[in-house]
Amino acid sequence: RYEITDAGKQVLSQSKEIISKTAGYGAAVTLVKEISQLTPDIIKSGAWREARFRPYNVRVPGETIYPGKIHPYRRLMDRMRRIMLEMGFTEIKGEIIQSSFWNFDALFQPQDHPAREMQDTFYLSTKAEIPDYRAVKEIHERGGGIGSTGWGGVWDPEIARQEVLRTHTTAITIKYLADNPQPPVKAFCIDRVYRREAIDATHTPEFEQLEGVVMDRGVTFSNLLGILKEFYSKMGFEEVRFRPGYFPYTEPSVEPEVWIDGLGWVELGGAGVFRREVTAPFGIEHPVLAWGLGVSRLAMLRLGLKDLRLLYQPDIGWLRDTPVSVFRGV
Structure with missing residues (x-):
């Protein structure tokens, strides 16, 4: 005083x-x-x-001004969207509520797969109309004559009609491919997905996912790795590597990793080539390269956060203190 x-x-x-x-x-x-x-x-x-x-003292601190600006998380997603568009992809959208047919069955996930359990999926009490499912049923039960043995058992269309909150944006891309089975196709989707997760610093029941697919004559697994490396490079990650992974609907499969100072190698998604059991029932005759990544995990790395929940909370102090320049050069 x-x-x-x-x-x-x-x-x-x-x-x-x-x-x-x-x-x-x-x-x-x-x-x-x-x-x-x-x-x-x-x-x-x-x-x-x-x-x-009175002389003007340039050393006197001025009043802090907080200009209006786009939310840091939104800026990150906008940046990712621009990168995909620059790489020649078309953005697609789809419904939040999906049938189990598109969310699971079309992706060759067996009807008794653990991912369908209530612990992972939000089920609704409603039923959906599904397209002609005979080819999908044949693939699941007997392999569809493409050299696969299928899952065996009896595929139940009533299970496929159950509506869910989509657990991944792959439900959108497989339907888009079914509607556009002729090459070339380069599409991506950035949207929210829902899973039954306990809320903590690294998990939330709803989060954003980026999904991309490429379908064309002669594309190979090497093309997939090149696309992923280019994308992560444009996002500012200089060191990218791939290690083998497993996903029900791709083979071969990889998990891209990027080097983060202080953390080491961090896994940022999954990728692979769609299995013939996924593409054959919809008349898709050419290879489909596909990948998906959790946008929120990437945002935590870019913004230096330790708690995922901060991305969704209206913390005015954090929003004011996060500079726009955090994405400069990325």
């Missing part, structure tokens, strides 16, 4: 030259009126000629 002394009050109460008692040097103090702001009246009257202007 700062308070004016009695001596100071005495100085302010006088308009003539006085001797300062507080300075201790016997110096004379003259009260002079200073102008801090030039006004039209001062200019018109000519008073500015005799006036003393």
Whole structure:
């Protein structure tokens, strides 16, 4: 706290030259009126000629201004969207509520697969209309005559009609491929998916996922690795590597990893070539390269977060303090 002394009050109460008692040097103090702001009246009257202007101190901290800006998480997704468009992909969208047919069966996931259990999936009480399922049923039960043995058992169309909150955006891309079975196809989807997860610093029941597919004559697994490396490079990750992985609907499969200083190699998604059991029932005759990544995990790395929940909470302090330049050069 700062308070004016009695001596100071005495100085302010006088308009003539006085001797300062507080300075201790016997110096004379003259009260002079200073102008801090030039006004039209001062200019018109000519008073500015005799006036003393208060100097402008550039070292005095100014008032903090918080400009409007796009949410950091949204900026990241917009950046990813621009990269995909620059690479020649078409953005696609789909419904949040999907039938189990498109969410699971079309991707050659068996109807007793653990991912379909209530612990992982939000099931609705409603049923959906599904397309002609005979080819999918044949693939699941007997392999569809493409050299596969299928899963065996009896494939139940009533299970396929159960509606769910989509657990991945692959439900959107497989339907898009079924509607567009002729090459070339380059499509991607950035959207929200839902899974029954306990909420903690690294898990939420809803999160964003980026899905991409390429279908064309002669594309190979090497093309897939090249696309992924290019994407992650554009996102600012200089070191990218791949290690073998397993997913029910791709073979071969890999998990891309990027090097993060202080963390080491971090896995950022899954990728592979769609199995023939996935593409054959829909008349797709050419290879399909596919991958997906969790956008929120990438956001945590880019923004330096340790708690995923901060991306979805209206923390004004964090939003103000996160600079726009965090994505500069990425």
